[in-house]
Amino acid sequence: MTAALLAGVVSSAILSAVSLVYAGLGELVSERAGIVNLGVEGLMLIGASVGFAATAATGSPYLGIAAAALASTLANGLFAYVVIGRKANQLASGLTLMFFGIGVSALAGKPFIGDIIQGLPRIPVLGLPFDVLTYLTVPLAVLLWWLLFRTRWGLALRATGESPAVAFAAGKRPEMLQYQAVLIGGCLAGIGGGHLSIALTRTWAEEMTAGRGFIAIALVIFAKWNPLLVIPAALLFGAAEALQLQLQAAGINLSPFILSMVPYLLTLCILAFWGWRRQTAAPAGLGRTFLGVE
Amino acid sequence: MPHNALAIAFPIAGTKAGRAVATALIALAVFGLLLAAAGKDPFRAYLDTLAYVFGNAYGFSELLVRMVPLMLTATAVALPARIGLINVGGEGQLYMGALFATGGAIAFPEQPSFVLLPLMTLLGFAGGGLWALLPGLLRAARLVNETISTLLLNYVAPLIVSYLIFGPWRSSESAAYPESTAFSDAARLPAFFHTRIHAGLLFGIVCLALFSFFMAKSRWGLEMRAIGGNPEAARRLGIPVFRYTVAVMAIAGGVAGLAGMSEVSAIQGRLVMGLSPGYGFAGFLVAWLAGTSAWGIAFMSFLFAIIASAGDILQFTQGVPYAVINVLMAIVLFIVLGQRQSRRAPR
Numbered sequence: 218m219t220a221a222l223l224a225g226v227v228s229s230a231i232l233s234a235v236s237l238v239y240a241g242l243g244e245l246v247s248e249r250a251g252i253v254n255l256g257v258e259g260l261m262l263i264g265a266s267v268g269f270a271a272t273a274a275t276g277s278p279y280l281g282i283a284a285a286a287l288a289s290t291l292a293n294g295l296f297a298y299v300v301i302g303r304k305a306n307q308l309a310s311g312l313t314l315m316f317f318g319i320g321v322s323a324l325a326g327k328p329f330i331g332d333i334i335q336g337l338p339r340i341p342v343l344g345l346p347f348d349v350l351t352y353l354t355v356p357l358a359v360l361l362w363w364l365l366f367r368t369r370w371g372l373a374l375r376a377t378g379e380s381p382a383v384a385f386a387a388g389k390r391p392e393m394l395q396y397q398a399v400l401i402g403g404c405l406a407g408i409g410g411g412h413l414s415i416a417l418t419r420t421w422a423e424e425m426t427a428g429r430g431f432i433a434i435a436l437v438i439f440a441k442w443n444p445l446l447v448i449p450a451a452l453l454f455g456a457a458e459a460l461q462l463q464l465q466a467a468g469i470n471l472s473p474f475i476l477s478m479v480p481y482l483l484t485l486c487i488l489a490f491w492g493w494r495r496q497t498a499a500p501a502g503l504g505r506t507f508l509g510v511e
Numbered sequence: 512m513p514h515n516a517l518a519i520a521f522p523i524a525g526t527k528a529g530r531a532v533a534t535a536l537i538a539l540a541v542f543g544l545l546l547a548a549a550g551k552d553p554f555r556a557y558l559d560t561l562a563y564v565f566g567n568a569y570g571f572s573e574l575l576v577r578m579v580p581l582m583l584t585a586t587a588v589a590l591p592a593r594i595g596l597i598n599v600g601g602e603g604q605l606y607m608g609a610l611f612a613t614g615g616a617i618a619f620p621e622q623p624s625f626v627l628l629p630l631m632t633l634l635g636f637a638g639g640g641l642w643a644l645l646p647g648l649l650r651a652a653r654l655v656n657e658t659i660s661t662l663l664l665n666y667v668a669p670l671i672v673s674y675l676i677f678g679p680w681r682s683s684e685s686a687a688y689p690e691s692t693a694f695s696d697a698a699r700l701p702a703f704f705h706t707r708i709h710a711g712l713l714f715g716i717v718c719l720a721l722f723s724f725f726m727a728k729s730r731w732g733l734e735m736r737a738i739g740g741n742p743e744a745a746r747r748l749g750i751p752v753f754r755y756t757v758a759v760m761a762i763a764g765g766v767a768g769l770a771g772m773s774e775v776s777a778i779q780g781r782l783v784m785g786l787s788p789g790y791g792f793a794g795f796l797v798a799w800l801a802g803t804s805a806w807g808i809a810f811m812s813f814l815f816a817i818i819a820s821a822g823d824i825l826q827f828t829q830g831v832p833y834a835v836i837n838v839l840m841a842i843v844l845f846i847v848l849g850q851r852q853s854r855r856a857p858r
Contacts, residue, residue, distance in 0.1 A: 255599075255662075295845060305848035308597060308658065309799045312792055313844040319789075320838030324549055327832055423834055428666040435663060474674035481663045488655045 226459045231351060232417055234448075234455030236261065236409040238354045240433035241440070241447045242361055243405030248437055249365060250398030251378040251502040255311025256296055257406050258430025259318020260289040264410025266326035269421040273329045278337040278415050282350070285411030286404045292318065293403025301395045307504050319424060326421040337416035348416050350408065354448060361444040374398055378500030406430070428481070435484040442499065454480045530850070538843040545838060551829045559828050560821040572708045573823075574816045576778070580605065580787065581812035582715035583770035584794025586722050587639075587763040589803050591657075593726060594738040594759055600646060600661025601767040602791025603668035604639035608768025609775045610672055611638025613691055613782040616698035616775075617680060624697040631698060631772055632714075639768015640761040642668060647760025651753045657760065665791065669784070676782055691782035700777035711773025715812075718766050723805035735759065767791065788819075788833065796844055815840065 240257050247254050254260075268285030272278050296314045299305045337348040345352075365371035374394045376384040381391035413429070414421050432454055440446035461476035543553030563570040584601035591598045612635040619627060646660035673689075680691040700710040726732035738745040738752055746752050770790060775782055797815055801807030822836030 299845055299848045303849045306799070308599070309796065309844070310848050312599070312795060313841050313848065316789070316792065316796075316837040317841035317845070320835050320841060323832040323834035324545070324838070423832060431662050431666065435659060438659065472674050472678060474670045474677065478667045478670050481667050485649075485655065485660055485663050488659065489649055492654045 222463060226456065226463045228346065229462060230452060230455040230459035231347065232455070233458045234451040235351050235354060236413045236417065236429060237433055237436060237451040237454055238358070238448055239350075239409030239412065240406045240430060241436040241451055242358060242444055243402035243409070244433050245437045245440070245442060245444055245447060246361060246365070246374075246398045246405070247402035248503055249378045249442060249500055250374050250395045251381065251500055251505065252297075252300060252395055252399055252402075253307045253311065253434075253504045254293070254296060254314070254399065254402060255308055255434065256293075256314025256318060256430075257402075257433050258426055258428070259315040259322075260293055260403055260406035261410030261413065261426045261430050261433075262318045262322035262424065263292050263325070264289045264407030265414035265425060266322035266329075266410075266421055268407070268411030269332075269334065269414040270325055270329050272334045272415050273332045276335060278335060281334075281415045282337070282408060282411045285415070286407040289318075289407030289410065290400055290403040292321070293399055293406070296403075297396050297399040301392050301399065315430070323423050326423070329421055332421075334415065334419055336419040337412070348412075350412050350416065358444045358448050365444065370394075375500070378502055380502050406433070409433070432480060432484065435488070438499075439484060439487060453483070457483065534843060534846045534850075537846055538839060541842050542839040546825075546829075546831070549831070551825075551831060556821070556825055556829055560817075560824045563824050564817055564820050570820065574813070574820055575712060576707050576709070577816040577819050578809075578812045579709075579711040579715050579773055580770040580790040581794055581797055581815050582808060583718060583773075584767050584791050585797035585801065585808045585812060586715075586718050587643075587767035587770075588795050588798035589801070589808060590722060590763045590766070591759050592739075592798065592803065593732075593735045594755055595742065596647075596650065596756065596760060597658045598643065598646075598661050598760065598763050599658055599795055600643060600664050600764070600791070601770075601794045602787060602789065603661070603665040604642045604764040604767035605771040605774070605787050605791050606668035606672050607642040607771065608635035608639035608765075609771030609782060609786055610668070610675065611635055611768070612772035613680070613694075613775055616694040617692055620695045620698070622697060624701075627695075627697050628700065628776070631776060632769065635768045635772025636765035637768070639771060640765035642768070643764020644757065644761045647757040647764075650760070651756040669786075672782060672786070673784055676784065680782065682781070689784065693781045694776065698776060699780055700773060702777065707778070709773065709777035711769075711777050714769045714773055718769065719805040719808060726803070767794070770794075789837070793840070796840075800844070800847060818843070 240261055244254060244257055264285035267288035268281040271284035272281030275281070292314070295317070296310055299310045300307050337350065339346050339348055342352065365375060373384060373389040374397075376387065376389065377391040377394045384391045384394070410426065413426060418425065436447060436450045436454070439450045457476065457479040461473055464476070539557065543557070546553040546556060564574055565571060584605060587601050587604060588598050612631040615631045615634040616627065619630070642664060643661070646655070646657045646664065649655040649660050650657040676689045676691050682690055682692045702709045726735070734745070734750045735755060737748065737750060738755055742752055771786065774786055779786065793815055797808060797811045801811040818836060818840050821839065822833045825831040825835060826833045
C-alpha cells in the first residue's frame with residue numbers, strides 16, 4: 218500500500234468516524250444514567266436534515282450545526298419525557314423515536330434535496346486537514362470522562378445508572394440527572410448527524426445515516442462505557458468504511474456491499490469474543506424503569 | 512438490558528375504546544398540524560385516505576396486503592417475548608427469508624407450482640430462521656445480548672441482498688434498475704378475487720393461530736411461560752432453557768422469513784432492494800402494543816396497515832415523501848407510551 222493511499226485511508230477514516238464519536242458519546246452519557254436510547258438513528262437523521270436545511274437557508278455551516286444540535290435535543294426531550302416522566306418502556310420508546318426521526322427528517326429535508334451548500338470549512342492545524350468538529354472530538358471525550366469520573370455531578374449520574382433508588386436515598390434527584398443525561402445525548406447525536414450532512418457528504422438524502430445510529434449504540438458497549446475508548450472504537454469503524462472507498466478507488470474488485478457489512482459483523486464478533494465479562498462494565502440499572510421509591 | 516424485560520416490554524394491552532379513540536384523534540390532530548406547517552392540506556389528506564381505504568375494494572384489499580408482513584413480523588417478536596427474549600431483528604430476518612425463497616425460485620424455474628411454492632416457503636422459513644439462529648445461540652451461550660445482535664444483523668441482511676442483485680443474480684433485462692431475474696409464474700403465490708390479496712394472508716393467519724394454540728394448550732407453551740417468569744427457576748426444574756432459547760429464536764426468525772417470502776413471491780415477483788419499508792421494526796411495535804394476544808396482533812396490524820395506506824395517499828396526492836407517515840405512527844405510539852405504566856408509577 219502506498220503512502221498516499223495510506224494517508225487517504227487514515228484521513229477519510231477519521232472524517233467518517235467523527236459522527237460516530239459524537240453519537241456514541243451522547244449514547245454513553247445517557248446509558249451511564251441508566252437510559253438506553255435505541256432512537257439515536259432517528260436523532261442523527263433529524264440532526265442531518267435540519268442541519269443541512271439550516272445551512273442551505275443561512276449559508277453558515279456553523280449555524281447549521283447549532284440547528285442540528287437544537288433540533289435533536291428537542292426531539293430527544295420527547296423521548297426523555299416518555300421514558301423518564303411517564304416511565305414508558307425504553308426499547309419501544311427508542312424505536313418509536315427512530316421512526317419519528319425518519320419521518321420528520323424526510324419532511325424537513327425534502328425541499329433541500331439537491332441543494333449545494335458550503336460545507337464545514339477545513340481548518341489546517343499542524344498540517345492536519347480537518348474541520349473544527351473533528352478537532353473537538355478528543356477534548357470532548359476527555360471532558361466527558363472528567364465530568365463522569367471526577368466530579369460530584371458525574372458520580373451522582375453514574376450512581377443513578379447503577380441504582381436510582383440508592384442515588385435517591387443519597388439525596389440526589391435521579392430523574393433530573395436522567396433528563397440531563399438524555400438531553401446531552403440528544404444534543405451530541407444531533408451534532409453527529411449534522412457533521413454527516415454538512416461536513417462529510419454535503420448533501421441530504423433520506424435515511425442517509427444508514428444504520429450509524431445503531432453502530433453508535435454498539436460502540437458504547439465496545440468501549441465498555443468509557444468515553445476515552447469511544448474514539449479508538451469509532452476509528453475502527455471509520456477505517457472499515459474508508460478502506461472500502463479507497464479499495465474501490467484503487468480498482469480492486471470487491472463488492473462495496475461486502476465491505477459495508479464489516480463494521481456490523483466486527484461489532485458482533487468482538488461482543489461475542491468479550492462475552493460475559495463486558496457485562497460487568499454495564500451500568501447495573503441500564504434499561505430498567507425507575508418507578509420511584511415508596 | 513434487564514432480564515425481566517418481558518414484564519416491562521409486553522404489559523397486556525388494556526386500553527379502553529374511548530381512550531383509543533382519543534389517542535387516534537390527538538395523533539391525527541398533531542400530525543395534521545405538522546402537514547399544515549409543511550404547506551399541505553391535512554383534511555383532504557385524511558378524507559382521501561378514508562375514501563381510498565374504505566371507499567373501494569381495491570383500497571381495502573391493499574390494506575389486507577399490508578397486514579401480512581406486519582402480522583408475521585409481530586408474531587416473530589411475540590413468540591420470543593414469551594421466554595423473555597427481545598427480537599428486534601424482524602427486518603433482517605424478513606430480508607433473509609426473501610433471499611432464500613428467491614434462491615429457490617431462480618434455481619428451479621421449470622418446476623410446477625405445487626413443488627416450487629412449498630419449497631420456497633420452506634426456504635423462506637429456513638432463511639429467516641438461520642438469521643435468528645445466530646443471535647439465539649449467542650444468547651443461549653450467554654455471549655451477546657439478543658437485542659444488540661438482532662439489531663446489528665438487520666443491517667447485514669439487506670447488504671447481502673444488494674450484493675446478489677447487483678452481482679450474481681442481476682437480471683439482464685433491466686439494466687437501469689438492479690433487481691433479480693423475474694420469477695416464473697409457478698413461483699408466484701396465487702392471489703384471490705382478482706385483487707392483490709394473496710396466499711401470504713394464510714401464512715399470517717396460520718402462524719397467529721398456531722402461536723395462540725401452542726401458547727395456551729401445549730406443554731411447550733407452559734414451559735416457555737415458566738422460562739419467561741424465572742429462567743433460573745425453570746432451569747432448576749429441568750426445563751432445557753438453552754434448547755428453548757435457540758429453538759424459539761430460530762422459529763421466530765422463520766416466521767419473519769415467511770413475510771419476506773410472501774413479499775417477493777406474491778407482491779414483487781423478483782428480489783428487489785427496499786423490499787420492506789421497515790416492516791420488521793413496525794412489527795416490533797405492533798407486538799408491543801398488542802401484548803401477547805393473537806387477536807391483538809391482528810387488530811394492531813390492521814391499524815398500522817391503515818396508517819401505511821395513508822402514506823401511499825400522501826405520497827400520490829400531496830407529494831410528501833412516504834417516510835413522513837412514520838411521524839403519524841410515532842405520534843400514536845408516543846401517546847400510548849405516555850399513558851402506559853403511569854398508573855403504576857407512585858408519585
